[in-house]
Every structure is written in structure tokens, then in C-alpha cells.
Amino acid sequence: xxxxxxxxxxxxxxxxxxxxxxxxxxxxxxxxxxxxxxxxxxxxxxxxxxxxxxxxxxxxxxxxxxxxxxxxxxxxxxxxxxxxxxxxxxxxxxxxxxxxxxxxxxxxxxxxxxxxxxxxxxxxxxxxxxxxxxxxxxxxxxxxxxxxxxxxxxxxxxxxxxxxxxxxxxxxxxxxxxxxxxxxxxxxxxx
Numbered sequence: 001x002x003x004x005x006x007x008x009x010x011x012x013x014x015x016x017x018x019x020x021x022x023x024x025x026x027x028x029x030x031x032x033x034x035x036x037x038x039x040x041x042x043x044x045x046x047x048x049x050x051x052x053x054x055x056x057x058x059x060x061x062x063x064x065x066x067x068x069x070x071x072x073x074x075x076x077x078x079x080x081x082x083x084x085x086x087x088x089x090x091x092x093x094x095x096x097x098x099x100x101x102x103x104x105x106x107x108x109x110x111x112x113x114x115x116x117x118x119x120x121x122x123x124x125x126x127x128x129x130x131x132x133x134x135x136x137x138x139x140x141x142x143x144x145x146x147x148x149x150x151x152x153x154x155x156x157x158x159x160x161x162x163x164x165x166x167x168x169x170x171x172x173x174x175x176x177x178x179x180x181x182x183x184x185x186x187x188x189x190x191x
Contacts, residue, residue, distance in 0.1 A: 014051030
């Protein structure tokens, strides 16, 4: 019989953070953990194996829905390798498209950088190009305000209704770039 681990031990064994373990439980990739009488999570080797699988899948850029599909196939003795390969091929096609979009963005940005003198004068070709369809300059300075995070009780003991929505300390780069690509003027009118 394998000993059960607390969230920190399970996270360390799987190579992820405790925060990600909680996130994977909230998204349904990892089944809810057993709990001690005092409410602390307990994990066994099976859960650690799933966490390692998720970590490896994330390293390859699979999305949460894709990982859920892969986990489902992993646990299905009747699966075919064709089904799994189809998931991977779809992801590969998505990555190829994103690489094409990144290359377009990089080429566009390189052109803007080359056009900018980068000197002490106010004229800036970068700003001129970004504002090409916007004749009025703003009268205020735009600021990014970072949202405040709510602290959770130890090991998320607070009732679900009292918890803040999960937030991430990082931006999903591909999702962000997809949003940038679809909101650019001349991007086929997508919004």
C-alpha cells in the first residue's frame, strides 16, 4: 500500500506547484483529492502519475481540453493509437498556424523597428504606424492596473462560494497572441 502525500509532497513528486495541483482539480483534470478530517488534501501515486502526465502535456503546449481528452484515452483500454495521433496532429496543426502568426507579427514589428529613427526627436514611425487609422492621440496616459488577488484559506478550506475565481500569475502567450491577431485592423473583420 502506497503512503498518501499532502499537497506539497505530491506537487514536489510530480514537478508542479501546489497551486497548479489545486488548479488541475478545479478544472477537472485531476479528480478531487481525498481529505483528512481537518480538510487537508491527500494524494496517492495514481494522482501523482496524472500530475506528471499533465505537466508533460503542458510542456508540449496541449490545452486543458486536449489534456482532458488525452487523459481519457490514457485510461481507456479500448483506445486506438489512431485516436491519440489525431489529437496530436490537430495540436501540431494549431502550433503550425500559431508559428505562422508569430512570424507575421515578428516581421511586422521588425519593419516598424527599422522605420524608427530611435533618436531624441518626438516623431516616431512606430507610433505613427500603430495609430494609422486613429487620427486622435489620447489626452491621458494609459496605465495597466494589476488586479488584486484574494488570499485563500490554508489548502482552500474556504467554502467554494467564498473563493475568488482562479487567477494566473502568467499570461497564456498563445491565447494572448491569438487575441492580438484577431483584433488587429485588417484581420478579416474578426472581433
